[in-house]
Amino acid sequence: MPNLNFEFTEEFALKMDQNDPLRSYRDQFYFPKVNGRDALYFCGNSLGLQPKSVKTYLEKELENWANLAVDGHFEGEDAWMxxxxxxxxxxxxxxxxxxxxxxxxxxxxxxxxxxxxxxxxxxxxxxxxxxxxxxxxxxxxxxxxxxxxxxxxxxxxxxxxxxxxxxxxxxxxxxxxxxxxxxxxxxxxxxxxxxxxxxxxxxxxxxxxxxxxxxxxxxxxxxxxxxxxxxxxxxxxxxxxxxxxxxxxxxxxxxxxxxxxxxxxxxxxxxxxxxxxxxxxxxxxxxxxxxxxxxxxxxxxxxxxxxxxxxxxxxxxxxxxxxAGMEQLRAKSEKLTGYLEFLIDEISGNSGILEIITPRTASERGCQLSLLIHKGGKAVFDSWYAHGVVGDWRNPNVIRLAPTPMYNSFLDVYRFGKILEQSLHDFA
Known part of the structure; x- marks a missing residue:
């Protein structure tokens, strides 16, 4: 997809988030912490985050079980049958x-x-x-x-x-x-x-x-x-x-x-x-x-x-x-993944440390980018995690990152870019 005039600046990322019609959905999920801070969570391709509403939905069924027991199969708003x-x-x-x-x-x-x-x-x-x-x-x-x-x-x-x-x-x-x-x-x-x-x-x-x-x-x-x-x-x-x-x-x-x-x-x-x-x-x-x-x-x-x-x-x-609707989620996904792709290209350049092996055409991929690591191996992944990036390591040498449109932000992607920038110096 065209880069939509992407910029490697915090100001750009914040502007994109401000104009994101789905931005409120981020607040409806719990984020894990790494070293005491909210993670940059790009691992929805392995396990999605927990919606905050899950507890309420579960408690409702627990109450039905407690109050109705076997009659819950046929009674109540959501009869189990x-x-x-x-x-x-x-x-x-x-x-x-x-x-x-x-x-x-x-x-x-x-x-x-x-x-x-x-x-x-x-x-x-x-x-x-x-x-x-x-x-x-x-x-x-x-x-x-x-x-x-x-x-x-x-x-x-x-x-x-x-x-x-x-x-x-x-x-x-x-x-x-x-x-x-x-x-x-x-x-x-x-x-x-x-x-x-x-x-x-x-x-x-x-x-x-x-x-x-x-x-x-x-x-x-x-x-x-x-x-x-x-x-x-x-x-x-x-x-x-x-x-x-x-x-x-x-x-x-x-x-x-x-x-x-x-x-x-x-x-x-x-x-x-x-x-x-x-x-x-x-x-x-x-x-x-x-x-x-x-x-x-x-x-x-x-x-x-x-x-x-x-x-x-x-x-x-x-x-x-x-x-949210799948059309809106997909539209954001293409932009969000496109921004991650832009930053990786912009920052890694000809370093030779990593290579995107996922198709470059938006219609031929979802929100996941798979990065083939040519230098540093799993140490690169571990370094990113130490800085709060939760991605996914797949043997022998691939890191998968999935900027998920339901809860990830452009600021998340920008912050990953800053971590990537530092890691390139460390593993050059």
């Missing part, structure tokens, strides 16, 4: 979906396994899975075990696509060409929406279309994309997706995941799935009879009843997203 419905409008907005295509449930890797039961059904020559090389370990392990479950060899069945020699990101044309090359042998394309290490935002629309063009399903792990990048899962025709809520969705450590299943499968009982009581037809659930009848849409992939306290914390954050 139906409380999953409350998160659907915000999730639909964030994912670019219809409410019946999304549901909050389980955890990400569990959901991925349940979705693969439905959408990875190798038959005949159509057995291959295409994913990006260096996918997040959970995805790798899930795919390996699913392939073995079907009696196949992961080394022969899973095709991992790596960037070209000397490059850090996958070219879209290479992904599409590989899909076409595998062709009738391809059963599934399963990738991260944003590559966790490089920060690359994949072209999910074109990848999905390519997969469908050769008769394969297409799904995405949106752990680093949900609440971060603009998503239009329904319009793109994505078959399925799952995500976690504890990164950009700020819902608490290890908190609830969610799934998307395109509406063309909403009532498709021919798809195999692992069934559970909570996915059964809501109108007949308490008849307690044999014979699973899935609920309409994504709800039909549920197994167990809802985790009420997890959903309460989740809702506290989702309500903030509904108020």
């Amino acid at each position: 139906y409380v999953r419905q409350k998160s659907k409008p915000a999730l639909a907005q964030i994912l670019g979906a219809h409410p019946h295509e999304v549901v909050a449930m389980n955890n990400l890797t569990s959901n991925l396994h349940f979705l693969l039961v439905s959408f990875y059904q190798p038959k005949g020559e159509r057995t291959k899975i295409l994913c990006e090389a260096g996918a997040f370990p959970s995805d790798q392990y899930a795919l390996e075990s699913q392939v073995k479950f079907h009696g196949l060899d992961p080394e022969e069945t899973i095709v991992e696509l790596a960037p070209r020699a000397g490059e850090h990101i996958l070219r879209t044309e290479d992904i599409l060409a590989k899909v076409k090359e595998i062709g009738s042998s391809l059963a599934l394309v399963m990738m991260g929406g944003i590559q966790y290490y490089s920060g690359q935002l994949f072209d999910m629309k074109d990848i999905t279309a390519a997969a469908h063009g050769v008769g394969a399903y297409c799904g995405f792990d949106l752990a680093h994309a949900a609440g971060n990048a603009p998503l239009k899962l329904h319009n793109w025709g994505v078959d399925f997706a799952t995500w976690c809520s504890y990164k950009y969705l700020n819902s608490g450590p290890g908190n609830i995941s969610g799934i998307f299943v395109h509406e063309r499968f909403a009532d498709d009982q021919s798809l195999p799935r692992f069934a559970g009581w909570w996915g059964h037809d809501e109108g007949q659930r308490f008849l307690m009879e044999k014979g699973f009848i899935p609920m309409h849409g994504a709800d039909g992939w549920q197994l167990a009843n809802s985790n009420i306290l997890a959903l309460a914390a989740h809702q506290a954050s989702l309500d903030l997203f509904a108020q």
Whole structure:
């Protein structure tokens, strides 16, 4: 993106914050402290900050439990039997979906396994899975075990696509060409929406279309994309997706995941799935009879009843997203990340200490910049932390920084720039 006449001055950063329509949201989060001072927190890609409203949302459910006990399932403003419905409008907005295509449930890797039961059904020559090389370990392990479950060899069945020699990101044309090359042998394309290490935002629309063009399903792990990048899962025709809520969705450590299943499968009982009581037809659930009848849409992939306290914390954050709106968050994100990129380039110059490996085009990334450290290694990261910068170290030599639009400021980014400036002298 153009640099918008960015300046490496405190005055500029303060002016940008003053004109930020989302500036008030920063005050709705708790910031951790490093050495007694509020941290410069750029780690929302690993764990989002706690909304101050979470305590109130949790206390409300604790009171319902105390005062209603088992009757809380059917009584009260948010009867537990139906409380999953409350998160659907915000999730639909964030994912670019219809409410019946999304549901909050389980955890990400569990959901991925349940979705693969439905959408990875190798038959005949159509057995291959295409994913990006260096996918997040959970995805790798899930795919390996699913392939073995079907009696196949992961080394022969899973095709991992790596960037070209000397490059850090996958070219879209290479992904599409590989899909076409595998062709009738391809059963599934399963990738991260944003590559966790490089920060690359994949072209999910074109990848999905390519997969469908050769008769394969297409799904995405949106752990680093949900609440971060603009998503239009329904319009793109994505078959399925799952995500976690504890990164950009700020819902608490290890908190609830969610799934998307395109509406063309909403009532498709021919798809195999692992069934559970909570996915059964809501109108007949308490008849307690044999014979699973899935609920309409994504709800039909549920197994167990809802985790009420997890959903309460989740809702506290989702309500903030509904108020702020993804369009405004994305607009700020592009400016904020662009400012961080500008400062890194301006300050590091030709020092040779670090290199941005995340795409330079705003439409090809979220708010994360991954910095390849060429000199100093983890000592650079430790030095930044000592000065209050909370980022994320990934072996062997990458620091990930995520200026998150919901709560980070331009002044945060400017202050990081001053720390970076000093560290360049220390590690030159």
